[in-house]
Amino acid sequence: MVVFNGLLKIKICEAVSLKPTAWSLRHAVGPRPQTFLLDPYIALNVDDSRIGQTATKQKTNSPAWHDEFVTDVCNGRKIELAVFHDAPIGYDDFVANCTIQFEELLQNGSRHFEDWMPHKATSLSHMLLEER
Template sequence: MSEGVDNTPASRAKMVLFNGSVKLKICEAVDLKPTDFSTRLQMGSTKERASQMIEPYVNIGVDEMYVAKTTTKAKSVKPQWIWNEDFTWEVHNGQNVNLTVFHDAAIHDEFVANCTIPFDDVKGKSDFWIDLEPNGKLHIVIELNASPQDVEEKTNVILHSSTEQSNFGLEF
């Protein structure tokens, strides 16, 4: 992935829980593929036309807890969507940041792609492109402001997002 991410087998063998502040910037996404549902009425099969069918947003979570989401981006002529949105929140005993891209649909938002970033794989401030499953890449900047600790408690999340309503906070 990048120099800021330690993805060695030794780093994955030990479960480390993170306590502290997380700053995350969702920069942009490329090469997202449309869902079958979003292209069901499409005539033709060019990749350019298909990628125009996606109106993506990114859900951010810690372990199984929802944290925030980006704004929805409009259909694009080229398969690139730019957010440059910043999020900051506190984590207590967290293992992973989960990023999931959805297509904003009229009836039911559709899964597009996702990734999981273990806190113990991030070292300080990291700027990198991460591969999404099943398709696409997401450019993020993530900064952790505390040391991981080996403790076993339920994850707690407190959100303070610059793109959400001001002073909006959630505690789980």
């Protein structure tokens, strides 16, 4: 298994078409709960360590963050992005996640990676990764 050692720079750009979960709709009222807007943020982990969290974007299912995170990684195996809805009461609601293996990112020998990461069938986040 390939591991990553070095300085990692990740830019979380945006997500599109995030869908509220049934749990996040539990307090929605009105005839059209499918129009419910999320207050999304992304939690970013390398292996089991939290390295950052984007700001919460209010009332949108297609948020743009452009938040950058820089961290030293030792023996890193995977990056996980998890999207949550910032719930006003209680625990935040899980929306979607994506796990990326460093091995996949480093296969082409490039020190730069940019792509859309699929979370579920209809949601994506745009991520830029650079190895320094």
